[in-house]
Amino acid sequence: MAAVVLIGSQWGDEGKGKITDFLAEKANLVVRFQGGNNAGHTVVANGEEFKLHLIPSGILYEDKTCVIGNGVVIDPKILLEELDYLAKRGIKTGKLLISSNAQVIMPYHQVLDGLEEEARGEHKIGTTKRGIGPAYMDKASRIGIRIIDLLDKEEFADKLRRNLVEKNNLFVKVYGTEALEFDGIYEAYLGYADRIRSMVADSSLAIDVSIRAGEKVLFEGAQGTLLDIDHGTYPYVTSSHPIAGGACVGAGVGPTRIDRVIGVIKAYTTRVGEGPFPTELLDESGEQMRANGHEFGTTTGRPRRCGWFDAVIARYAVRVSGISDFAVTKLDVLTGFDILKICVGYRVNEEIIHEFPQSQKIFKQCQPVYEEMPGWQEDLTHVRRFEDLPLAAQNYILRIEQLTGVPATLVAIGPGREQTIVRGEMF
């Protein structure tokens, strides 16, 4: 297997960082293809915890080339802070490539993210306020600033000036706030450009060369299927394509090059931000999941909403991304529940449906139809073989496989690299 795409199968926070880190050991190249520093990947390597937002988790291995693809929106200040953070922790970052065509998050994007959220009132999306949506808006409006523009003083000055006219009009005339000044932004961003210049590359070409040479490439998704701008719970979504197809667009690689798609899926469900969530638990069970699973956002620190595993969503993720294998994460968090529930369909009015509905109005009305399974009380964190899991835990995984038609090739029972049960080759 040469090229593998790894994506989130739910609403993000499935533990992709850990699985990427685990698989990256075998990869030559690890590529981020969408999103920005709205993502937060927590990786525990050799007993040490690392929190990454923009740089692929593969960076923790010295010999891996890491790529930030064209589909990513980059806040250069955050990127440099992350590079400094890694350097301080003794991690070498010399093999990082940044796509010259990636879009740049500018200060006005963050301001706009905040103002737009406020203006939405009760319809707010609950964004991370990192400027992600406005940066993708500018990309689609064709006025965005790309990394390559930053490297050219005249080009950058011209594009920044034109953007500021438009944005300041909006800030002053529509939102009644202050205009942003050209000079401070220009100087700061030229400084960032100087520091990243040597890393900027044609990343699509670098990936192609690597695949042609028979190397292994791992495409690392951020967020999750239901946050996809087309296929997610619109409008409560992010502005990019976290599904597997996003890897092709966001890295500049053709779909025929992709050999396998790994869906990372939590053994239960979580969501941050607003929007419908049929299996959400607003009782003690939800509290128990949040506490056991440390379900607080890596990026914003917000408590995550928690609920039972939803097989309707899992099957939907399989469909829209062509998932070939699941990596089930955080199975250990379910220890201590007498009964576990799995949602196998939704009740809408008098009807039972088994597919994710197209209409969000209907999705909001969906009541989960549950199947119950016995839980287990044993600590799973030391188990290394599937057969050594309590029978109830094995059956829980087998039921997920039956309901989705996809093998759970990896099962994670803790944050460490070694806390991963491998049931087959993936890479």
Ligand code: IMP
């Ligand atoms: P944005 O990506 O900041 O525009 O936020 C849009 C929605 O996506 C909000 O509901 C966020 O909470 C959610 N979101 C963005 N990034 C992540 C992530 O990495 N994990 C989980 N949710 C996310």
